[in-house]
Structure formats: structure tokens, C-alpha cells
Amino acid sequence: MVDLRRRNFMRAKKVSTPPAVRLPWTADETLFTRGCTQCGKCESACEENIIIKGDGGFPEIDFSLGECTFCQKCVGVCEEPLFTTFDVAPWQLNIEIKSDCLATKQVHCQICQDSCETEAIVFKYLQASVPQPNIILADCSGCGACVSVCPESAIKLSTSLLGVQNE
Ligand code: SF4
Ligand code: SF4
Ligand code: SF4
Numbered sequence: 403m404v405d406l407r408r409r410n411f412m413r414a415k416k417v418s419t420p421p422a423v424r425l426p427w428t429a430d431e432t433l434f435t436r437g438c439t440q441c442g443k444c445e446s447a448c449e450e451n452i453i454i455k456g457d458g459g460f461p462e463i464d465f466s467l468g469e470c471t472f473c474q475k476c477v478g479v480c481e482e483p484l485f486t487t488f489d490v491a492p493w494q495l496n497i498e499i500k501s502d503c504l505a506t507k508q509v510h511c512q513i514c515q516d517s518c519e520t521e522a523i524v525f526k527y528l529q530a531s532v533p534q535p536n537i538i539l540a541d542c543s544g545c546g547a548c549v550s551v552c553p554e555s556a557i558k559l560s561t562s563l564l565g566v567q568n569e
Contacts, residue, residue, distance in 0.1 A: 421561055422561070427490070429486045435460055439482060450469060469547035474488060495561055503535065514548040518548055520545075523536070
């Protein structure tokens with residue numbers, strides 16, 4: 403007999419779990435999880451210590467631990483053919499500022515702007531009494547530096563790699 407409670411739980415889990423952010427220049431999510439041997443060399447190679455063992459033991463990026471410097475070391479130590487070439491963007495990342503942002507609650511905060519080397523975060527008054535952050539996507543490198551410095555964890559970076567289902 404089909405256990406409906408279990409089936410509904412599994413469906414809910416699938417919908418609510420965002421796809422992992424893989425290593426920069428990962429070509430395809432399906433190829434990655436098929437080809438990665440979970441050797442852990444990329445984790446050891448990352449001097450920023452932002453690569454963790456994620457679901458199923460596969461490596462993923464945790465921007466709450468720091469930023470990616472695009473040093474390419476994780477890709478360099480990997481012995482599997484999981485990556486694109488370095489002449490394309492390392493990630494197709496989506497970035498958004500959630501409603502937890504202090505500025506949206508009329509509290510002065512511009513910490514994220516100070517962390518952004520490419521000056522992709524700009525603050526404007528709009529119709530609020532304190533300046534509100536806005537991310538210029540064309541200028542965002544996807545480094546994640548703004549994520550860990552935000553006191554409210556209000557900045558979310560998510561991946562849209564080939565083969566990733568954003569259900
Ligand atoms: S490119 Fe460098 S900083 Fe970025 S995840 Fe790989 S090893 Fe870490
Ligand atoms: S650091 Fe976080 S809370 Fe502060 S303005 Fe930026 S997004 Fe908002
Ligand atoms: S992820 Fe984008 S907005 Fe955030 S610090 Fe890096 S370049 Fe700036």
C-alpha cells in the first residue's frame with residue numbers, strides 16, 4: 403500500500419530544498435554527482451574553507467563561511483572531468499536580498515556594500531527613509547562576499563547550473 407504521508411513528506415522535502423551551489427565552473431549538476439568520487443581534495447585545496455561536504459557527501463559551496471576568490475585551486479586538484487573551461491563564467495548564480503534586510507526595516511545598514519569589490523550593491527533612498535540596497539546583476543561576480551557579512555543573513559545566492567532542477 404502507498405504510504406501517502408511519506409509520499410507527501412518526500413514531495414515537500416523536494417520542493418523546499420534548494421539546489422546546492424557546486425564548485426565554480428561545474429559544467430552540469432547531473433554529471434557532477436555522477437562523476438565526483440567524493441575524494442575531498444577540493445575541500446582541502448580551498449584556502450577560503452568555503453567547500454563543505456553537503457547532501458550525500460558531495461562537495462558544495464557554503465557562502466555563509468566566506469567568499470570565493472576564483473583562485474581555481476578546487477578545479478585544479480580535481481581529477482575528474484566535471485568542469486567547463488575558465489573562459490566562461492564560473493557560475494550562473496541568482497542573488498537576492500530578502501525581506502530580513504535591516505534597511506527594509508528602516509534600520510541604517512550598508513555592510514554588504516562595503517564588502518563588494520565590484521561595487522554591485524548600490525543604495526538608493528527610493529521611497530524609504532533609509533537607503534535601500536539594490537544589486538546590479540551585471541556587475542555581480544557571484545563571489546558571495548556579501549553573504550557572510552550580512553548580520554541578518556538576508557542575502558541569498560542560489561545556483562542555476564545546467565541540469566539543476568529549481569523545483
Ligand atoms: S575557486 Fe578557490 S576560493 Fe573558490 S571555491 Fe575553489 S578553491 Fe575555494
Ligand atoms: S548587510 Fe544585510 S541587512 Fe545590511 S543592508 Fe545589506 S542586506 Fe541589508
Ligand atoms: S556576490 Fe555580487 S553583490 Fe555580493 S559581494 Fe560578490 S559581487 Fe558583490
